Amino acid sequence: MISIELQFKKALTSLSGNRPGFQTYQKQVRDVVVQHPNEQIQIVFPDRINLITTSFEQGFFNDFIKEFGIEAFDRRIEIVSSIPDLKQTIHNNLEYR
Amino acid sequence: MQNIHLLMAHNRSPMPRKLRFKKSTLNNKSICYQSTAAIFTLNEFQKLLSFVSSIPIIVFQSYPIIIDLRKSNIVDKLVYIMLECLCYDLINLKSCDYLVVYVSPNVEITTRGLYSSSIQELGSTSNWKQRKQVFNKKFWLNLSPLKLRKIIKQEDFNNDCFIESGLTQDIKSFLQINNVSHEYADSITTVISELVDNALEHSASDCLLDIDITPKVYKKFVNLTDPTNAEKKYFGVNVVVLNFSDVLLGEALQEKMNRLRFADVLSQRYQYVMRALNNHSQLFSSTYTEGDFFIIASYQDKVSSRSERFLGGTGLTTLLQTLEQSSDAYHCYMLTGDRFLQFQHNILNLKDGWIGFNSKNDFLNEKPDGECFKHSKLYFPGTAYNLNFVVE
Numbered sequence: 001m002i003s004i005e006l007q008f009k010k011a012l013t014s015l016s017g018n019r020p021g022f023q024t025y026q027k028q029v030r031d032v033v034v035q036h037p038n039e040q041i042q043i044v045f046p047d048r049i050n051l052i053t054t055s056f057e058q059g060f061f062n063d064f065i066k067e068f069g070i071e072a073f074d075r076r077i078e079i080v081s082s083i084p085d086l087k088q089t090i091h092n093n094l095e096y097r
Numbered sequence: 098m099q100n101i102h103l104l105m106a107h108n109r110s111p112m113p114r115k116l117r118f119k120k121s122t123l124n125n126k127s128i129c130y131q132s133t134a135a136i137f138t139l140n141e142f143q144k145l146l147s148f149v150s151s152i153p154i155i156v157f158q159s160y161p162i163i164i165d166l167r168k169s170n171i172v173d174k175l176v177y178i179m180l181e182c183l184c185y186d187l188i189n190l191k192s193c194d195y196l197v198v199y200v201s202p203n204v205e206i207t208t209r210g211l212y213s214s215s216i217q218e219l220g221s222t223s224n225w226k227q228r229k230q231v232f233n234k235k236f237w238l239n240l241s242p243l244k245l246r247k248i249i250k251q252e253d254f255n256n257d258c259f260i261e262s263g264l265t266q267d268i269k270s271f272l273q274i275n276n277v278s279h280e281y282a283d284s285i286t287t288v289i290s291e292l293v294d295n296a297l298e299h300s301a302s303d304c305l306l307d308i309d310i311t312p313k314v315y316k317k318f319v320n321l322t323d324p325t326n327a328e329k330k331y332f333g334v335n336v337v338v339l340n341f342s343d344v345l346l347g348e349a350l351q352e353k354m355n356r357l358r359f360a361d362v363l364s365q366r367y368q369y370v371m372r373a374l375n376n377h378s379q380l381f382s383s384t385y386t387e388g389d390f391f392i393i394a395s396y397q398d399k400v401s402s403r404s405e406r407f408l409g410g411t412g413l414t415t416l417l418q419t420l421e422q423s424s425d426a427y428h429c430y431m432l433t434g435d436r437f438l439q440f441q442h443n444i445l446n447l448k449d450g451w452i453g454f455n456s457k458n459d460f461l462n463e464k465p466d467g468e469c470f471k472h473s474k475l476y477f478p479g480t481a482y483n484l485n486f487v488v489e
Contacts, residue, residue: 008259008262009259011263012259012262012263012266013266013269014262014265014266014269014286014290015262015265016261016262016264016265016290016291016294017258017259017261017262017290017294017298018294018298018403019258019298020258020259020261020262023258050269051265051266051269051283051286051287053265053287053290053291053294054287054291055290055291055294056262
């Protein structure tokens with residue numbers, strides 16, 4: 001498993017917006033996912049992040065879902081966060097093809 | 098604020114008015130508009146706009162304007178926020194020589210924020226320059242223990258990817274400081290953030306956000322005769338999110354679906370929207386149009402006007418439903434163009450993942466309920482939300 005600790009400005013405790021979600025994935029996660037297509041990926045949100053809106057989640061996982069599908073999200077992605085049940089919440093919020 | 102002039106521009110009086118001058122203490126002559134309606138509703142505000150828009154600019158710049166609403170109780174938050182916008186336009190864009198606005202001191206739980214509105218700065222005839230400055234300052238930014246008012250500029254949104262995250266944080270902190278429960282604060286914060294995000298992203302225009310929280314002093318009238326509930330107290334969380342734009346809600350989705358008609362591959366979600374559109378087209382009339390269909394479609398979960406490259410659609414109504422279930426009472430509606438949509442709880446039920454906006458909960462085959470989705474005399478150029486929640 002490859003672990004990615006996401007980096008945000010220290011003052012931020014909430015994440016919102018499709019565009020910042022998309023950019024965060026592009027800058028911090030995408031290359032790892034593409035270069036290790038068979039590995040499980042652990043995405044770690046800083047503990048101080050206590051609210052993530054749906055639009056951020058959708059922007060963040062946009063490319064992953066388009067490329068690999070929701071089944072790959074369930075199988076390959078592990079989410080570490082202080083927000084309870086975040087992975088299940090994200091799963092429910094992602095569009096199905 | 099971008100496009101704020103559109104509010105007057107789209108609500109002009111069709112016929113030129115004969116202006117009457119009244120004597121006043123200000124200048125011996127002034128233009129006065131007095132409302133005598135018991136309740137100052139959206140329609141009453143439209144009459145005021147119509148009157149004001151008929152005044153030539155040269156008159157604004159030469160004579161004091163008095164708007165007297167002391168005999169009327171303002172019906173809800175969105176009405177007085179739009180009144181603020183009108184005043185901003187008159188003062189800054191129309192170079193109004195002198196503007197005085199009198200409002201009634203009578204407020205309800207949903208309009209208590211009027212006490213801290215920038216309009217209060219215009220309720221006096223002295224120190225016009227100073228009052229104008231303070232009004233403008235409070236119009237753009239007004240933070241106090243019970244009020245959060247910000248205008249997020251489109252330019253700042255374009256320059257700073259995480260500006261929405263910062264705002265989300267501010268909203269959540271503001272609610273928690275006012276002892277709103279953690280779960281409820283998260284839900285309201287999410288709703289507001291998504292509305293602001295939609296406004297900035299899809300309308301390409303500045304977004305005005307105003308939240309006020311009332312003290313927990315209100316009692317329900319029906320409880321007063323019930324000993325077990327007589328001492329229960331409630332507070333209000335009142336929110337307005339609006340933007341002024343030539344782009345109305347639903348138009349971007351309509352354009353996207355017109356492009357997708359010819360696409361080889363369409364996701365299941367959008368195939369369903371296409372089927373619904375075909376069914377609804379049999380129902381289109383002068384009172385229910387294709388544009389209306391796309392307003393309703395815009396609120397469906399996982400349906401978005403973003404390009405097919407992007408996932409989207411946050412299911413705003415699902416969020417609202419959550420809040421409604423947690424609130425003791427609520428009054429939420431949206432205005433876009435001349436369309437008014439009230440988010441009544443009985444039309445927000447999910448059926449097979451879709452919201453019908455009708456009593457049958459049927460998005461595929463039935464048009465929205467005419468009681469909840471109707472024509473507005475007031476034309477709102479852009480999109481505006483009025484959300485009032487009463488919480489125990």
